[in-house]
Structure formats: C-alpha cells, structure tokens
Amino acid sequence: MYAAILRTHGPIESDPLDYVEVPEPTPGPGEISIDVLACGVCRSNLHMIEGDWLPGTPASLPIIPGHEVVGRVKVLGPGVTNLAVGDRIGVQPIWSTCGLCIHCLTGNEQRCRARQITGETRDGGYAEVMLANAAYAYKIPDGLSDAEAAPLLCPGITAHGSVKKAQLSPGQKIGVFGVGGVGHMVLQMAALTGADVYAVTRSAAHRGLAEELGAKASYVPAGHEGGPVLPDASLDAAIVFAPSDHAVADAIRVVRPGGRVVLGVAQTVGPMDIGDEKTVVGSVLGSRWEMSEVLGLASDGKLRSVHEDFPLSEANLALSRLKSGDLLARAVLIPGA
Ligand SMILES: [Zn+2]
Ligand SMILES: [Zn+2]
Structure with missing residues (x-):
C-alpha cells in the first residue's frame, strides 16, 4: 500500500x-x-x-x-x-x-x-x-x-466540545475568532443553540463564508483594516480557533464581565483584570x-x-x-x- x-x-x-x-x-x-x-x-x-x-x-x-x-x-x-x-x-x-x-x-x-x-x-x-x-x-x-x-x-467534534463549554443560551451573543477548518463548524453549532453568532477574521473570503453559514455579521480583530471591529464587552462569550495570541487578547476584550472565553488552540493567555470575573476555559475533542x-x-x-x-x-x-x-x-x- x-x-x-x-x-x-x-x-x-x-x-x-x-x-x-x-x-x-x-x-x-x-x-x-x-x-x-x-x-x-x-x-x-x-x-x-x-x-x-x-x-x-x-x-x-x-x-x-x-x-x-x-x-x-x-x-x-x-x-x-x-x-x-x-x-x-x-x-x-x-x-x-x-x-x-x-x-x-x-x-x-x-x-x-x-x-x-x-x-x-x-x-x-x-x-x-x-x-x-x-x-x-x-x-x-x-x-x-x-x-x-x-x-x-x-473539526466537528472539536467544534461541538467548544460550543458546549461556552454554555450558550438562546439570544446570547457569541464571537467566533477564526473561520477555518474548525471555525466554520463552530459558527453553525453555536447558531443551533439559538445564540446570535458573530465571526471575527482577517480574511474577506472567510467573512463571506461565515455569513453564508449563519453568522449575523462579521468583523476584523482590533488593530486590523478591512472591516468593523467589535466594541469592548459587547458579547456574552467567545470561542477562539484563530492560531494567534492576539486573537485571545481580543476575545477577552470583547467579552462582558462574567463572560466566557473558550480556547480551542494552544495560545498564551495574557493579562486579565480579575475584577471582571471572566472565565477562560480550554477545550479539546x-x-x-x-x-x-x-x-x-x-x-x-x-x-x-x-x-x-x-x-x-x-x-x-x-x-x-x-x-x-x-x-x-x-x-x-x-x-x-
Ligand atoms: Zn484534527
Ligand atoms: Zn482513561
């Protein structure tokens, strides 16, 4: 063979x-x-x-x-x-x-x-x-x-695990950072919970795919050109599959106090304000x-x-x-x- x-x-x-x-x-x-x-x-x-x-x-x-x-x-x-x-x-x-x-x-x-x-x-x-x-x-x-x-x-089982750990309820707002092999499935599974899903990616082609798969809108990460940037503390949760420490920091920024950030790729978690009581959780398979x-x-x-x-x-x-x-x-x- x-x-x-x-x-x-x-x-x-x-x-x-x-x-x-x-x-x-x-x-x-x-x-x-x-x-x-x-x-x-x-x-x-x-x-x-x-x-x-x-x-x-x-x-x-x-x-x-x-x-x-x-x-x-x-x-x-x-x-x-x-x-x-x-x-x-x-x-x-x-x-x-x-x-x-x-x-x-x-x-x-x-x-x-x-x-x-x-x-x-x-x-x-x-x-x-x-x-x-x-x-x-x-x-x-x-x-x-x-x-x-x-x-x-x-990607399917990885996306499933990350969406479960985000503990979403209908009507909540979630950001999905990275719309690639895993992210495109995370978007769809997050939408199945009844949450409003927002995609964050640098790629225009990926923003198009995200909206085709049910994202309400798509954004670029803070500091990037080519699209709108999510405001601070505007989401209930975020899931990160973009392979970048910058994406993790941006996800922590856009989640409200008490919100959850799920990491599906190995990244460095930078400084966090403990007074915001945000939860960062890892997810695998x-x-x-x-x-x-x-x-x-x-x-x-x-x-x-x-x-x-x-x-x-x-x-x-x-x-x-x-x-x-x-x-x-x-x-x-x-x-x-
Ligand atoms: Zn794999
Ligand atoms: Zn065992």
Missing part, C-alpha cells in the same frame, strides 16, 4: 512527507483494518510534521499522520463483533483510552492521560490502509459523502457519545462541512496551502485520486 510517511521533521516547504510503498498492517485483537476513503488535514498534523507540536509527539518516527479518517472495513481482527467487513466507518483523533480513570468514567474520555492518538502514537490515515480500534470506530451515515464526513471526525451526536447533526442536515480535496500523493501541497492560509475550510486527502 502507499502512504505519506514522516521520517524526519522539517518545514512543509521541504516536502517532509514521503509518498512511498509500505507494508500493509494486520489488525490485532480488537482492531480492524480499513481501506481509507478520505482523511482530513489538520493544523495539528502540520505542527507535528514540522516538529513544534506537543512534547513527545509523535511517539516515534517514522509515523503516518492523519486523524480525521473515513474508510471501509477490510479485515476484522480477533474478537471484533461490532462491525462487519464493508462497513463505512470513521476514526477520530482518540484511537483508544484506558476506560478506567476518572476522566474515562465521568464521560470525559478525551482527557484520559493514557489515550492513544491516531496519527501521533499510532499510524494514521495518510495511507491507503490503516488500523483502527473497533471500539472507537463510528458508522458513517449513508447520506454523507466520504470527503464531507472526514472533517466531522476532528470530545467523547465517543459526543462524536455520535456530531455525525447525527450532519446527517440531519444541521451541520455542513466545507472541504477542498487533494490526492493523497499531494499531502505536502495540501499542508503548504493550510500553512499559507489560502484554504477556505478543510483540506481532505483522497487515496487513489
């Missing part, structure tokens, strides 16, 4: 992923192998490939990246009874968890310290075939195409149950995923386009395209 494999970290401009033939993996107990149909391209993949992601990530080299995967079950490993050969399934970043710790036992398995991460501690979906854990595979609803379903497995809710929303037509497809052999190109900021939403790799 062919895969886009990372052997040595390097800037994406140096084409660090090698598209080569590698041995096809065989599923162990509780595992399945899948023929990959589509795999989303995540900003965290870019960081891992360039070598500036979380410490200890990837667990080892070489590694096959990719954690937003749709595929068809090819081989069942010993003991797998919940899936059949030919089922179309999805794999999200959480490849497995321990099932025993306080996080796993309280519905927050995404926080499990013993979790395995697809494409970081286990080979991922930038490949024609990959292994998945059968207990962490999701049947993909029939109405969704492979490429539109793939981004639900990471979500549980298997929440993942099923996201697939249900998309299947019901309440959540749209905007994607741009590339052949798997052009993974370096897709990642370069992500880095340079000229993707409208999510890049998706298609094996055999």
Whole structure:
C-alpha cells in the first residue's frame, strides 16, 4: 500500500512527507483494518510534521499522520463483533483510552492521560490502509459523502466540545475568532443553540463564508483594516480557533464581565483584570457519545462541512496551502485520486 510517511521533521516547504510503498498492517485483537476513503488535514498534523507540536509527539518516527479518517472495513481482527467487513466507518483523533480513570468514567474520555492518538502514537490515515480500534470506530451515515464526513471526525467534534463549554443560551451573543477548518463548524453549532453568532477574521473570503453559514455579521480583530471591529464587552462569550495570541487578547476584550472565553488552540493567555470575573476555559475533542451526536447533526442536515480535496500523493501541497492560509475550510486527502 502507499502512504505519506514522516521520517524526519522539517518545514512543509521541504516536502517532509514521503509518498512511498509500505507494508500493509494486520489488525490485532480488537482492531480492524480499513481501506481509507478520505482523511482530513489538520493544523495539528502540520505542527507535528514540522516538529513544534506537543512534547513527545509523535511517539516515534517514522509515523503516518492523519486523524480525521473515513474508510471501509477490510479485515476484522480477533474478537471484533461490532462491525462487519464493508462497513463505512470513521476514526477520530482518540484511537483508544484506558476506560478506567476518572476522566474515562465521568464521560470525559478525551482527557484520559493514557489515550492513544491516531496519527501521533499510532499510524494514521495518510495511507491507503490503516488500523483502527473497533471500539472507537463510528458508522458513517449513508447520506454523507466520504470527503464531507472526514472533517466531522476532528473539526466537528472539536467544534461541538467548544460550543458546549461556552454554555450558550438562546439570544446570547457569541464571537467566533477564526473561520477555518474548525471555525466554520463552530459558527453553525453555536447558531443551533439559538445564540446570535458573530465571526471575527482577517480574511474577506472567510467573512463571506461565515455569513453564508449563519453568522449575523462579521468583523476584523482590533488593530486590523478591512472591516468593523467589535466594541469592548459587547458579547456574552467567545470561542477562539484563530492560531494567534492576539486573537485571545481580543476575545477577552470583547467579552462582558462574567463572560466566557473558550480556547480551542494552544495560545498564551495574557493579562486579565480579575475584577471582571471572566472565565477562560480550554477545550479539546470530545467523547465517543459526543462524536455520535456530531455525525447525527450532519446527517440531519444541521451541520455542513466545507472541504477542498487533494490526492493523497499531494499531502505536502495540501499542508503548504493550510500553512499559507489560502484554504477556505478543510483540506481532505483522497487515496487513489
Ligand atoms: Zn484534527
Ligand atoms: Zn482513561
């Protein structure tokens, strides 16, 4: 089988992923192998490939990246009874968890310290075939195409978790900072709560997309030209997926005293006035149950995923386009395209 494999970290401009033939993996107990149909391209993949992601990530080299995967079950490993050969399934970043710790036992398995991460501690979906854990595979609803379903497995669940943590009520005002692969889904899910949604982005193309997806209006961050800027303390909450410390500071500025700011990307939180009693909360992924809710929303037509497809052999190109900021939403790799 062919895969886009990372052997040595390097800037994406140096084409660090090698598209080569590698041995096809065989599923162990509780595992399945899948023929990959589509795999989303995540900003965290870019960081891992360039070598500036979380410490200890990837667990080892070489590694096959990719954690937003749709595929068809090819081989069942010993003991797998919940899936059949030919089922179309999805794999999200959480490849497995321990099932025993306080996080796993309280519905927050995404926080499990013993979790395995697809494409970081286990080979991922930038490949024609990959292994998945059968207990962490999701049947993909029939109405969704492979490429539109793939981004639900990471941006979709990530957006869902962040909107829950914003604790919105109907009629509240929320700002969404960053309208990219995740932000375009955050906008839609925030609107489903009945809140009024405002987009904040430097890109005119992204402001257009935001309004098409239900934002009431769109703004530029403070200090930028090209559009209006949100007034101080004008919103109840903000969710930040723009990869910039400036966006975090701006989100804290526009939220009213007592309001909430949800951070979905690792950023520095600058000075805060404690007298304003604002809450800043981090958010990462979500549980298997929440993942099923996201697939249900998309299947019901309440959540749209905007994607741009590339052949798997052009993974370096897709990642370069992500880095340079000229993707409208999510890049998706298609094996055999
Ligand atoms: Zn991702
Ligand atoms: Zn656990």
